[in-house]
Amino acid sequence: MDNKLDALFNPCNIAVIGASNNPLKAGYTVIHNLHQIGYPGGVFPVTRSQETILGRKCHVKLSDIKVDIDLVVLGTAAPLIYEIMEDLEIRMKKYNDVKVIACIAADYGETKTAEGIRRQECLIHTAKKYGIRVVGPNCIGVIDNINRVDTTFVETLIPKEMGGCKGGISFISQSGAMAASILMMGASQPASISMNKFVSIGNMADVDCIDLLEYFEADNDTKVIGMYLEGYPDGRRLIETLARIAKKKPVVILKVGRSSVGAQAANSHTGSLAGSDAVYDAAFRQYGIIRAYTIEELMDTLQAFDAMSLPRGNKCFLLTQAGGPGIYCTDAYMDQGNLQFPRVSDETKEELTNLLPPMANVGSPEGYADITAAAGARQHVESLRTILADDNVDCVIFVTVVPTFLPQKELGEKLVELLKEYPEKPVYICIMAGNYVLESRRILETNGIRTFATPSHCVKAAGNMTAYGNFLANRKEEV
Amino acid sequence: MSRFLNELEARDCLSEYQIPMAKSFLIRDKSEIAGLTAQMDFPVVMKILSADIRHKTEAGCVFVGVGAEETEAVYNQILANAKAYDSQAVIDGVLVQELAAKGMEVIAGMKKDPQFGPVIMVGTGGIYVEVFKDVAIRLVPLNKEEARKMLEETKLCEIIRGARGIEYDEAELISILLKLSNLAQNWPDIEEIDINPLFLYEKGRGAKGVDALIKISG
Numbered sequence: 079m080d081n082k083l084d085a086l087f088n089p090c091n092i093a094v095i096g097a098s099n100n101p102l103k104a105g106y107t108v109i110h111n112l113h114q115i116g117y118p119g120g121v122f123p124v125t126r127s128q129e130t131i132l133g134r135k136c137h138v139k140l141s142d143i144k145v146d147i148d149l150v151v152l153g154t155a156a157p158l159i160y161e162i163m164e165d166l167e168i169r170m171k172k173y174n175d176v177k178v179i180a181c182i183a184a185d186y187g188e189t190k191t192a193e194g195i196r197r198q199e200c201l202i203h204t205a206k207k208y209g210i211r212v213v214g215p216n217c218i219g220v221i222d223n224i225n226r227v228d229t230t231f232v233e234t235l236i237p238k239e240m241g242g243c244k245g246g247i248s249f250i251s252q253s254g255a256m257a258a259s260i261l262m263m264g265a266s267q268p269a270s271i272s273m274n275k276f277v278s279i280g281n282m283a284d285v286d287c288i289d290l291l292e293y294f295e296a297d298n299d300t301k302v303i304g305m306y307l308e309g310y311p312d313g314r315r316l317i318e319t320l321a322r323i324a325k326k327k328p329v330v331i332l333k334v335g336r337s338s339v340g341a342q343a344a345n346s347h348t349g350s351l352a353g354s355d356a357v358y359d360a361a362f363r364q365y366g367i368i369r370a371y372t373i374e375e376l377m378d379t380l381q382a383f384d385a386m387s388l389p390r391g392n393k394c395f396l397l398t399q400a401g402g403p404g405i406y407c408t409d410a411y412m413d414q415g416n417l418q419f420p421r422v423s424d425e426t427k428e429e430l431t432n433l434l435p436p437m438a439n440v441g442s443p444e445g446y447a448d449i450t451a452a453a454g455a456r457q458h459v460e461s462l463r464t465i466l467a468d469d470n471v472d473c474v475i476f477v478t479v480v481p482t483f484l485p486q487k488e489l490g491e492k493l494v495e496l497l498k499e500y501p502e503k504p505v506y507i508c509i510m511a512g513n514y515v516l517e518s519r520r521i522l523e524t525n526g527i528r529t530f531a532t533p534s535h536c537v538k539a540a541g542n543m544t545a546y547g548n549f550l551a552n553r554k555e556e557v
Numbered sequence: 558m559s560r561f562l563n564e565l566e567a568r569d570c571l572s573e574y575q576i577p578m579a580k581s582f583l584i585r586d587k588s589e590i591a592g593l594t595a596q597m598d599f600p601v602v603m604k605i606l607s608a609d610i611r612h613k614t615e616a617g618c619v620f621v622g623v624g625a626e627e628t629e630a631v632y633n634q635i636l637a638n639a640k641a642y643d644s645q646a647v648i649d650g651v652l653v654q655e656l657a658a659k660g661m662e663v664i665a666g667m668k669k670d671p672q673f674g675p676v677i678m679v680g681t682g683g684i685y686v687e688v689f690k691d692v693a694i695r696l697v698p699l700n701k702e703e704a705r706k707m708l709e710e711t712k713l714c715e716i717i718r719g720a721r722g723i724e725y726d727e728a729e730l731i732s733i734l735l736k737l738s739n740l741a742q743n744w745p746d747i748e749e750i751d752i753n754p755l756f757l758y759e760k761g762r763g764a765k766g767v768d769a770l771i772k773i774s775g
Contacts, residue, residue: 357673364703
């Protein structure tokens with residue numbers, strides 16, 4: 079693993095070439111985002127046309143900056159690359175300090191034009207000469223939420239107070255747009271997702287998926303790795319890397335290009351040889367790599383891995399507060415294929431029957447209970463407690479549609495208390511009434527308990543967690 | 558450039574790895590027919606061996622259920638039909654093959670993916686492989702557990718495990734898949750192996766490959 083990448087995620091000082099005072103320009107947003115996330119080091123805008131940007135003194139050239147710069151964010155229009163590289167050489171001969179360049183500009187090799195390729199070659203050639211690593215070009219940049227670095231030029235929607243928050247998800251995206259959307263969608267949940275490290279890798283002219291996977295593999299703060307993948311030129315090496323990591327921590331991949339037309343689109347996008355999707359799929363199954371088929375499944379699964387411990391088995395109880403959502407959930411549950419309804423003890427059933435309203439359904443079918451809309455907050459929580467206490471249960475999907483007469487705050491707070499008592503059993507909670515139930519969801523999520531938008535979202539997350547748990551357990555048996 | 562091994566070479570290559578194949582002999586000359594009668598159980602299958610004739614059935618070059626006394630006549634007929642079908646075709650001889658008892662039709666094979674290297678394949682065999690698309694794949698090297706899981710991804714697995722009362726020899730199939738994995742690892746020049754059909758017999762009775770295709774590079 080390359081230690082130089084430390085400077086990408088935890089730089090002492092950052093220079094931003096192509097900085098701007100115009101809020102509509104990328105060169106402004108980078109400075110703004112660094113400010114917003116509370117980056118503790120020095121930020122040095124490089125531009126001819128301004129004195130200061132957001133209170134930071136500008137320099138005309140990179141080589142003019144007097145302090146050590148280890149990360150350079152390169153946002154200038156691509157045609158200027160030649161003179162910037164000349165100036166970089168001057169700086170390196172004088173200070174020899176730059177370790178990483180994040181090139182967030184486009185119009186390089188991805189255009190497949192002679193000029194685009196020449197620009198990229200100039201960038202990479204100069205960087206290699208001084209042992210500098212390059213992320214991009216044609217990417218949105220990097221976020222490290224723990225070290226408070228954000229070199230992106232997009233509105234991430236991540237609230238300021240999230241900067242420095244520990245989150246266990248690290249993410250690699252081959253598409254800047256997917257990366258940006260995933261960030262923003264994550265930030266728009268009832269409580270914003272706090273990613274750990276987040277990289278959009280663009281053209282992979284130098285730093286590629288494998289460099290970052292290896293970095294995240296060794297990173298103790300990374301609990302789960304997420305990836306948006308179109309293809310990689312050396313599929314075998316990618317799979318070997320993923321297989322090695324999957325033995326230690328979960329990797330969830332949204333791999334696109336499943337159809338032959340999709341694969342064609344992927345080929346012309348990143349220009350990466352897409353490789354046969356069927357083989358990727360087989361390799362993922364073989365080596366315990368989790369494949370997500372939708373953006374929602376990707377995000378739900380990443381959050382589940384981050385927030386919960388792995389279930390020890392596949393026995394998943396389905397606890398619902400209403401018939402319809404429960405049946406809907408059961409269909410998704412059966413489609414998922416790797417979950418099994420547990421047979422709980424007679425004592426558990428008796429306890430549930432005593433606890434719940436008379437019209438509640440306990441154990442029909444086995445491993446299922448409908449507590450009905452008549453159940454109050456206490457009955458929600460106590461029935462869940464009874465089920466969690468049963469040894470036959472490995473995890474629970476809990477679905478409720480909060481009626482107007484159910485106090486949301488009380489429900490949220492009591493669930494938080496309960497779930498802290500059972501950290502070893504995952505509970506996939508769906509409080510499904512749109513924005514009406516934001517309050518309970520927010521209480522849970524700010525306490526580190528993820529909630530899911532619909533019952534089928536719960537099922538996907540539960541299925542993926544269970545599959546990975548089984549994978550690890552089987553491996554132990556083999557060893 | 559890549560080329561196909563002829564049927565006999567393919568069979569020998571697979572037999573080398575203890576993959577059970579139907580017994581075959583090559584007759585290059587009429588004089589060899591007499592010696593054959595002692596070595597085979599009749600009836601047999603007779604077919605042309607020629608890389609130039611791909612569609613042997615259409616060319617009238619496959620005869621199934623040939624009795625011992627008919628061999629010479631069929632031999633002549635096959636050569637005549639081959640000549641009529643394609644007078645330029647290079648003929649290696651006539652293949653005499655054991656008429657294998659029918660079993661569950663399975664396809665087993667290997668294909669080299671340009672990115673991932675050798676991939677092992679198993680599924681429902683027969684002439685409708687492309688229609689049913691009931692195949693599962695795994696990267697090499699394959700272990701026993703993965704071979705089992707791979708088989709479980711196919712509908713074939715249900716049949717093998719007794720969907721209609723008959724259980725087939727799953728252990729033998731898995732052992733064949735492992736042998737294919739081994740073969741693929743040892744011979745990087747092999748680009749593709751297709752054993753179809755592979756007749757899988759009832760539990761404990763093994764399997765027998767009837768048709769095999771091997772493509773090699775160079």
